[in-house]
Amino acid sequence: MSEQKIQQCSRIMAELGLTVAFAESATAGWLCSEFALAEESGKVLQGGITCYDADLKVSLLGVPRKLINQFTPESMEVTREMAYRLEKLIPSNIQVTITGLTTPGGSETKEKPVGTMFIFVRINGHEVGARKVFEGSCEEIIHQTISAVADLLINELQQIKNNKHKSTIMATKTSKKAVTAATRTPEAESALKELFIDELKDIYWAEQHLAKALPKMAKNATSEDLKQAINNHLEETKNHVARIEQAFESIGEKAKAVKCLAMEGLLKEADELLSETEKGTEVRDVAIISAAQKVEHYEIASYGTLKTLAGTLGYNDAQALFEATLAEEKNADALLTEVAENYVNEAAASETE
Ligand SMILES: [Fe+2]
Numbered sequence: 534m535s536e537q538k539i540q541q542c543s544r545i546m547a548e549l550g551l552t553v554a555f556a557e558s559a560t561a562g563w564l565c566s567e568f569a570l571a572e573e574s575g576k577v578l579q580g581g582i583t584c585y586d587a588d589l590k591v592s593l594l595g596v597p598r599k600l601i602n603q604f605t606p607e608s609m610e611v612t613r614e615m616a617y618r619l620e621k622l623i624p625s626n627i628q629v630t631i632t633g634l635t636t637p638g639g640s641e642t643k644e645k646p647v648g649t650m651f652i653f654v655r656i657n658g659h660e661v662g663a664r665k666v667f668e669g670s671c672e673e674i675i676h677q678t679i680s681a682v683a684d685l686l687i688n689e690l691q692q693i694k695n696n697k698h699k700s701t702i703m704a705t706k707t708s709k710k711a712v713t714a715a716t717r718t719p720e721a722e723s724a725l726k727e728l729f730i731d732e733l734k735d736i737y738w739a740e741q742h743l744a745k746a747l748p749k750m751a752k753n754a755t756s757e758d759l760k761q762a763i764n765n766h767l768e769e770t771k772n773h774v775a776r777i778e779q780a781f782e783s784i785g786e787k788a789k790a791v792k793c794l795a796m797e798g799l800l801k802e803a804d805e806l807l808s809e810t811e812k813g814t815e816v817r818d819v820a821i822i823s824a825a826q827k828v829e830h831y832e833i834a835s836y837g838t839l840k841t842l843a844g845t846l847g848y849n850d851a852q853a854l855f856e857a858t859l860a861e862e863k864n865a866d867a868l869l870t871e872v873a874e875n876y877v878n879e880a881a882a883s884e885t886e
């Protein structure tokens with residue numbers, strides 16, 4: 534079954550002129566081998582690496598050990614980071630990464646049993662991740678994972694195919710932008726760089742203060758889902774601080790924070806909302822979600838700007854770091870919406886009845 538799907542993936546990739554690379558942990562190169570058997574492999578397959586042991590994720594791909602310790606080697610966070618790092622190691626349009634638990638003895642828990650697999654795909658910077666739980670033997674889990682990756686790829690590639698006309702228009706716009714960048718005066722270039730560094734100092738302050746404010750929000754939340762969402766994002770936020778430090782380093786600047794008035798205001802408002810609502814009520818949870826989402830939207834706007842500016846200035850390392858953070862901010866925002874829709878809003882409405 535999977536072979537046919539892989540053939541189809543490979544065919545569409547060739548049609549679209551896209552190349553692919555793999556970094557596999559739990560599937561240990563099996564997926565890459567499947568692609569080697571496809572007819573179009575010569576056109577699309579760039580290569581793959583197997584990093585089964587956690588140490589190899591660090592030494593081969595450069596995944597920060599801190600991230601692995603924080604989230605475990607089998608996690609979406611690590612799988613996503615592997616995809617970012619893979620692009621540098623094996624230049625390609627598509628990066629596919631896999632981690633997961635095919636046998637006992639890893640990081641399995643009740644919530645993350647053996648059979649849990651993490652898949653991450655980047656296609657020209659567009660990204661999609663999937664967490665799946667499969668049953669069966671180690672081999673069966675691997676087969677199901679390969680099939681799931683193929684389904685995910687086919688779906689994404691079909692969408693690209695359908696939007697190809699749109700992409701052509703985008704490509705024309707990009708080439709116009711490149712001419713502008715090439716003809717930018719040195720004064721304009723240094724003004725842009727200054728703006729970029731100012732924005733970086735601003736978000737550095739914002740993330741540091743957010744990391745201090747989130748525990749209070751989690752402590753005041755009643756809903757377990759909300760508590761968990763905030764605590765998870767607290768861990769991500771600490772990593773955002775580390776990524777900003779890496780971004781400073783990548784452009785040869787010392788990391789420095791400058792007070793972000795917007796974040797200061799947003800956190801003040803969050804405090805006010807807490808003092809205006811009663812402890813243990815669902816209304817307070819709604820207030821917390823509202824405050825947290827305002828923060829996320831500010832961060833999404835900031836990282837969107839930083840990503841674009843980094844691209845314009847040719848700071849590729851910084852751009853990749855901001856892309857990773859931006860995806861996590863969007864994900865945090867979506868999770869908060871989910872918590873609100875599933876549970877909290879409903880309960881708050883019934884309280885006031
Ligand atoms: Fe953040």
Ligand SMILES: [Fe+2]
Binds near residue numbers: 766770828829862865
């Ligand atoms: Fe955030």
